[in-house]
Every structure is written in C-alpha cells, then in structure tokens.
Amino acid sequence: MNFQFKIRNGKKNATILCELRFGKNIRIRKSTSFAIPMQSIKYWDSNKQLLKLPNDILNGDHINNRLNELRTKVYSELSSFSQDTTHIDKKLLLEKLNSILTPLEIVEEKLEEPTKPKLVMDYFQWYIDFYSEHISPNTGSVLGKGTLSTYKNALRFLRDYLESNNIKDFKFNDINKAFYYDFIDYGQYQGYSKNYIGSIIQKTKTIIRSAFDEDIHSNSEFRKRYFKKFSEEVNHPYLTEDEILSLYNLKIKNKYLDNIRDIFIIACYTGLRIGDLMGFLKNPKVEEFNGRKHIHIIQNKTKRPVFIPLKQIVLDILGKRKGSFPPFIHQNLINKEIKLLLKKCGVIEPYEVEKTIGGKSVFISEPKYKFIGCHSARRSFCTNAYNSGMPLQDIMVFSGHSSERMVLLYIKASAREKAKKVSDHVFFN
Structure with missing residues (x-):
C-alpha cells in the first residue's frame, strides 16, 4: 500500500x-x-x-x-x-x-480565513504580529527583529499622533493629503529628524499598501506623488584606519572592555550589519580557502551567503584569544562603552554633523568619539575599503548592499579623500 x-x-x-x-x-x-x-x-x-x-x-x-x-x-x-x-x-x-x-x-x-481588521491601528498591529511568523510578500522572508522594531516604532508614532489629535477609529479612507502633511508637522514639532520621520512614512505607507492589496480599502491616495518617503544624507563620521589602530593598541586591563574593543574592531574590518555580527558571535563559523580564513554567514536581511576574508589585525585578535572570537555582548552596551574607549585613545577632535531636526537644519558639534556607535563600524569598513581603492562592486560583495547607490550612502569619504583617490588617474596626466 x-x-x-x-x-x-x-x-x-x-x-x-x-x-x-x-x-x-x-x-x-x-x-x-x-x-x-x-x-x-x-x-x-x-x-x-x-x-x-x-x-x-x-x-x-x-x-x-x-x-x-x-x-x-x-x-x-x-x-x-x-x-x-x-x-x-x-x-x-x-x-x-x-x-x-x-x-x-x-x-x-x-474553516474560514481569519478576518483582517478594518481600522488602521488594528490592521497595523495585525500586520506586525502576522508577518513576525509568516513570510512577508515584500521581503520574501519573515520580518527580522530589526525590521519589526522599525514597524513597532512607526505604530507607536502613529498612535501618539492620533491621541494628540483626539482621533479615534482612524480609517484608511481618512488618509489624505491633509493627514500626510499634518503627520509630518507632528513629527517635526516633536523634534524628530528628517530621516526618522521619513522612515515612519515608509512603514506607514507599506501598511496602507498591504491593506489596499487585500481589498480592505480602496483609498489609493498613497500612490500619489506627494505621498512619499523622504530622506537626507547625513555626514556621519567614520573611523580612519589610524584611529582603529589606536584603539587596537590601547592597553585595556578590564576583560569586559577588552571584549567590547575587539568586537568593534572586528566589525570595522568585516562590515557586517550589527544584527549579523551579533548572530555570528553567538555561533562563529570560519572557513579556510584560497589560503585565507573567511567569516561565513547567511545575511539576515538578504538571506544570501557572504564570505569575508579576515584581515591580519582580526587574525591577531583571534590569536590572543587562542583562536576564539570574543563573546556576544549586546549592542547597546557596546555603543555606551566604545565612546569612552575612543576618548582614551585620542579620537577627540571636534566634528560637526548637519541634519534636519524639527524641520530645521541643525549643526551639532561634539568631539568625534561621541558620534561613534556600532553602526559606525560598517561605515568605517565601506569608507576605508573605498579609500584603499577597492571598487564599489567588490565592496558590495562583502557589505551585502544590492546597489551602488546604497553602498555609497555608507561611504563617508571627504571631498579631499575622494579627489586624492582619483587624482593619479591617467586622465589627469
């Protein structure tokens, strides 16, 4: 049978x-x-x-x-x-x-298919709950922790907006041009940056489109040209190779701080997204081929395999640890302590960041170390690789970016550095 x-x-x-x-x-x-x-x-x-x-x-x-x-x-x-x-x-x-x-x-x-909520806030919550366990049609995978966090922030932002305006039973048909601009004005009044508000708009628009595709509403206002995500390129700093070397040579007796220093340097020379790095540290996997050791991961965001050759400075870190990687430490703790370590090794020159906050262009001047966090390591990798002459397409192999436009957002080389890189080109001879 x-x-x-x-x-x-x-x-x-x-x-x-x-x-x-x-x-x-x-x-x-x-x-x-x-x-x-x-x-x-x-x-x-x-x-x-x-x-x-x-x-x-x-x-x-x-x-x-x-x-x-x-x-x-x-x-x-x-x-x-x-x-x-x-x-x-x-x-x-x-x-x-x-x-x-x-x-x-x-x-x-x-058996009937579960009824999806009709109100915006209820559907928003349903979307988060459902696609945290099921494959999203937008990404082709279950929403990761980082993406879920951005959706939850957007939901919280929208809830605060509605409560501040005493709006109840917010419906998809209530979404129009007046709502869009009032929504932005609310974010600016609260003092949020342009990029943060743009991210909220993007996630909210995804929710509206998803409900539209499922015939929950017929409001196509979100498709109009004005209803768009906006962003600006902010001149976030990166660490030069000399600054990373200073951090590497810093004498640290505390084992916990030594672990944080080593994790950050590994991040600077692998370009891993912070979520991928944290996952890797919990279960490190190294493969050796072509005479070199490589980190091997499957990227959370793209689900693609990536092999990253280990630079000598990373091999030296493993050497002092008898071949082991440092243990997992939460990124919030790294963000807190790395600033103090960089201050000790002299990354203290003034740095000015320009961004739009509350609808106005703002210049923030602080010692450079105060702007550095886990995400700075990925910027440092892309920028230092670019300054060394590595082609964008090769950087993308390791960074996992899907386009040159995206990787360029991570390259924070100054105009002088960019000019220096091409000044020896045959065209200028």
Missing part, C-alpha cells in the same frame, strides 16, 4: 489531492478539500508532502496537522487490506477512504 499527497494546479488555487495505491491495478485519487493560493505553491514540499515552514498561507499549520492526521489514519485503518492484495474489494476500499476523508471535508468547510 502506498498513500501520498499531491498538488493539482488550478487558475487561482492549487488543490491538495490524496492518492491511494494497491499494487499496479488499484489507484484511487481523491481531493482533501484543502487548497492553497497559486502564488504560494512554491511552499509545497513534494518530498515531505507537506507545506514548508515558514510560509505565507494563513492556515498553513492547520493544513499540515490535518494532512499528518489523515496519513496516520489511512495507514492505521487500511493496513489490513495490504495483507491480501489479490482479493481487494475496491468498492469497500473506496468507502473506507471516503469515511476517513468526510470528517476532514466538514472541518474544512467550516
């Missing part, structure tokens, strides 16, 4: 069939009454004959549970037929299979 599940494609949905075989002559194929959207057919595992996890199918877990139950019941109740395959009553076999499938069909008929 052989029992398995198969997929039959349709125009909109793919039906899950079951097929029962006895020898060469008896084959019975029946519908399980379960169906999945055609765009989700990629989540069907033909080997396991179940849906892959995670997936974007609302009742995917329920379907898998019922298919497993059905498989178990078929083998349990029909095993007696396999003892004598020469005298099988096909009619009786079909009746037994139908009796097993019938309860399944009744349950499936009653």
Whole structure:
C-alpha cells in the first residue's frame, strides 16, 4: 500500500489531492478539500508532502496537522487490506477512504480565513504580529527583529499622533493629503529628524499598501506623488584606519572592555550589519580557502551567503584569544562603552554633523568619539575599503548592499579623500 499527497494546479488555487495505491491495478485519487493560493505553491514540499515552514498561507499549520492526521489514519485503518492484495474489494476500499476523508471535508468547510481588521491601528498591529511568523510578500522572508522594531516604532508614532489629535477609529479612507502633511508637522514639532520621520512614512505607507492589496480599502491616495518617503544624507563620521589602530593598541586591563574593543574592531574590518555580527558571535563559523580564513554567514536581511576574508589585525585578535572570537555582548552596551574607549585613545577632535531636526537644519558639534556607535563600524569598513581603492562592486560583495547607490550612502569619504583617490588617474596626466 502506498498513500501520498499531491498538488493539482488550478487558475487561482492549487488543490491538495490524496492518492491511494494497491499494487499496479488499484489507484484511487481523491481531493482533501484543502487548497492553497497559486502564488504560494512554491511552499509545497513534494518530498515531505507537506507545506514548508515558514510560509505565507494563513492556515498553513492547520493544513499540515490535518494532512499528518489523515496519513496516520489511512495507514492505521487500511493496513489490513495490504495483507491480501489479490482479493481487494475496491468498492469497500473506496468507502473506507471516503469515511476517513468526510470528517476532514466538514472541518474544512467550516474553516474560514481569519478576518483582517478594518481600522488602521488594528490592521497595523495585525500586520506586525502576522508577518513576525509568516513570510512577508515584500521581503520574501519573515520580518527580522530589526525590521519589526522599525514597524513597532512607526505604530507607536502613529498612535501618539492620533491621541494628540483626539482621533479615534482612524480609517484608511481618512488618509489624505491633509493627514500626510499634518503627520509630518507632528513629527517635526516633536523634534524628530528628517530621516526618522521619513522612515515612519515608509512603514506607514507599506501598511496602507498591504491593506489596499487585500481589498480592505480602496483609498489609493498613497500612490500619489506627494505621498512619499523622504530622506537626507547625513555626514556621519567614520573611523580612519589610524584611529582603529589606536584603539587596537590601547592597553585595556578590564576583560569586559577588552571584549567590547575587539568586537568593534572586528566589525570595522568585516562590515557586517550589527544584527549579523551579533548572530555570528553567538555561533562563529570560519572557513579556510584560497589560503585565507573567511567569516561565513547567511545575511539576515538578504538571506544570501557572504564570505569575508579576515584581515591580519582580526587574525591577531583571534590569536590572543587562542583562536576564539570574543563573546556576544549586546549592542547597546557596546555603543555606551566604545565612546569612552575612543576618548582614551585620542579620537577627540571636534566634528560637526548637519541634519534636519524639527524641520530645521541643525549643526551639532561634539568631539568625534561621541558620534561613534556600532553602526559606525560598517561605515568605517565601506569608507576605508573605498579609500584603499577597492571598487564599489567588490565592496558590495562583502557589505551585502544590492546597489551602488546604497553602498555609497555608507561611504563617508571627504571631498579631499575622494579627489586624492582619483587624482593619479591617467586622465589627469
């Protein structure tokens, strides 16, 4: 006896069939009454004959549970037929299979897709909860912790805005040009930066579009030209290789601070996103090929594998640790302590950052070390690699950026540094 599940494609949905075989002559194929959207057919595992996890199918877990139950019941109740395959009553076999499938069909008929909320705030929360466990159609993966954090910030921002304006039962049809500009004015009045408000607009727009695509509303205002995310390039600092070397040579007796220093330097010479670096430190994986050791990770954001060659200074750090990487330390603690360490090794020259806060251009002047945090390490990697002459396409291999435009946002070389890099080009001879 052989029992398995198969997929039959349709125009909109793919039906899950079951097929029962006895020898060469008896084959019975029946519908399980379960169906999945055609765009989700990629989540069907033909080997396991179940849906892959995670997936974007609302009742995917329920379907898998019922298919497993059905498989178990078929083998349990029909095993007696396999003892004598020469005298099988096909009619009786079909009746037994139908009796097993019938309860399944009744349950499936009653199963309804969960009703999605109609109000903006309720749908916003549903979106966060659902796509924290299911694959997002926007990213092709379950939303990571960093992305979820930005959505939660946007939800909190919108909630504060509505409460400040005493708006209740906020509907998608209430979203218009007046709301868009008032929403921005609120953020500026609260003293948020232009980039932060732009990020909130982007996440809110994603929620509106998602609800629109699911026919929860028909308001297409978000598609108009004015309803856009905005941003500005801020001249955040990076650490030069000399400054990183000064940090490396700083004498530190405290083991905890020594770990923080080493983690930060590794970040400066690998260019890993902070989330990827934290994950790597929990489970380090190094591969050796082409005569060099490489960090090997699967990037959280892109889900792509990356191999990053280890610079000698990183190998020296591993050497003093008998080949081990420093232990995981939360990024908030690194952000706090790295400033004090950089102050000790002389990264104290004045630095001026220009950004838009509260709708106004603001110049903030502080000692350079005060602007440095975990994210500065990734900027330092991209900028120092660029200044050394590494082509943008090669930097992207390690940084994981999808376009030159994106990697250029991380390159903080000054106009003088950029000119110095190309001044020896044959064109100027």
